[in-house]
Amino acid sequence: MKARRVTIKDVAREAGVSVATASEALNGKGRVAPATRQNVIEVAGALGYTASRTAKNLNAGRTGSLVLAVSPMSASDASKGPQPEWDVEYYFRVLSGASARAFSRGFLLSMLPFRSPSSEFLMATDGLILVDPSEEDDLLDEAVRTGVTCVTIGRTARDLSWVDNDFFTGTTAALQHLSATAPSRPALFLSETTSSYVRDELSAYLEWCSTAGLEPIIIRSPGPRVDEAEPVIRAALSASDRKFDAVVTTLDTLASATERSARALDLQVPRDLQILSLSDSRTLDYGLHHSITALDLDPVRLGELAVDLLIAEVEGDAARRRELVPASLTVRDSTLAQ
Structure with missing residues (x-):
């Protein structure tokens, strides 16, 4: 008994x-x-x-719960069912790190699979972590308006604590890697430009093209999923006047779509086409015919740090903190330089 x-x-x-x-x-x-x-x-x-943990939280005027959400990559995503962003492994790895750290600190962290700026929902939690926030995010607007403690993974113009990677430096290093063995004419494949990380990657790409004397080539997918990206990249790769011999993607799902399209068109990777992702995942290492060179953003660490910053503010630390997590390039079969 x-x-x-x-x-x-x-x-x-x-x-x-x-x-x-x-x-x-x-x-x-x-x-x-x-x-x-x-x-x-x-x-x-x-x-x-x-x-009991519940009693401690009640005595402190807290619920003991935190919430992690992802900002929609397009305006249409905000009004639909489960967000397509959760198909991207990066976000689940952030969630894994954040939830484990929160539990070790005496809090339970939940994932928000649907978007809702409801003040009633926000008032039932001690704090919000928003990943890849846009400057006009309804959930973040409502959280700030109602006084809910917020931390972001990625930057906004708001006076909030955040954690992030140095995407400009990481993107520049990735582009240099592509040209380490032979001159490269890379295209940038993205699905949105509202997040700070994409803006940093785009800025680095444009500066690199300017320095190299190359015409920038931007390819845009209507969404982050492989099925959304594949028709777009296949059309670009099969164009008779194609001017690029490498594709740099902002998401692992876009890299997967690129590799699948290259195989369907009988393009040899990396001889005919180099592929590099600015976000890594296990799919890029094990799930494709050619493993994809990628930036490891250490998403678990990002989640852990975000929780630490959030709990510090929940517990009364008013200081704003900003943390940068290094990104490292993992070289695989899809690029020439080894």
């Missing part, structure tokens, strides 16, 4: 004090005589009492 949990009432009865006095003694609050406080602490230890 499972042993009954020792409660604060048991401690109070054994110590000969009221429940309120026992609670104040254990929480270090109230005007409790030092001898009484010490007696309550000793009795609690002898009985094996530990305060």
Whole structure:
């Protein structure tokens, strides 16, 4: 038979004090005589009492819950069912790191699969982590308006704490890698330009093209999913006047669509076409005919840091903090330079 949990009432009865006095003694609050406080602490230890997480949060005026959401990559995504962004492995790896860190810190973290700027929903949580925020995100607008503590993974113009990668430096290093063995004429394949990481990648690409004396080539998918991206990249690759011999993608799903299209068109990777993703995933290493060179953004670490920043603010630290996580290039079969 499972042993009954020792409660604060048991401690109070054994110590000969009221429940309120026992609670104040254990929480270090109230005007409790030092001898009484010490007696309550000793009795609690002898009985094996530990305060429940729920009780601690209620005493602190908190719910003990955090929420992680992803900003939609297009305006139409915000009004539909499960967000297509959750098809991107990067976001689940962020969620994995964030949820484990939150639990270790005494909080439960939930994923928001649908978008809703509901103030009622936001007021039921202690804080919000928003990944890849756009400058006009309804959920972030509502959270700021209602006073919910917010941290972002990615940057906005708002006065919020954030964690991010140095995408400009990472993109520049990736482009240099493509040309390390032979001159390269890369195209940039993206699905949106509202997120700070895409703007950084685009800026780095345009500057690199200007320095190399090359015409920028931007290919845009209507969405982040492979099935949305594949028709677009296949048409670009099969064009009779194609002017690029490499594709740099902002998402792993776009890289997967590119590799699938190259095979369908009998293009040899990397001889005829180099492919590089600015976001890594297991699919790019094991799920394709040619493994794809990619930037490892360390999404688990991003999630952990975001939780640490959020909890610090939930617990009363008003300072704004910004953290950069290094990205590293993982070289695989899809590029010439090894």
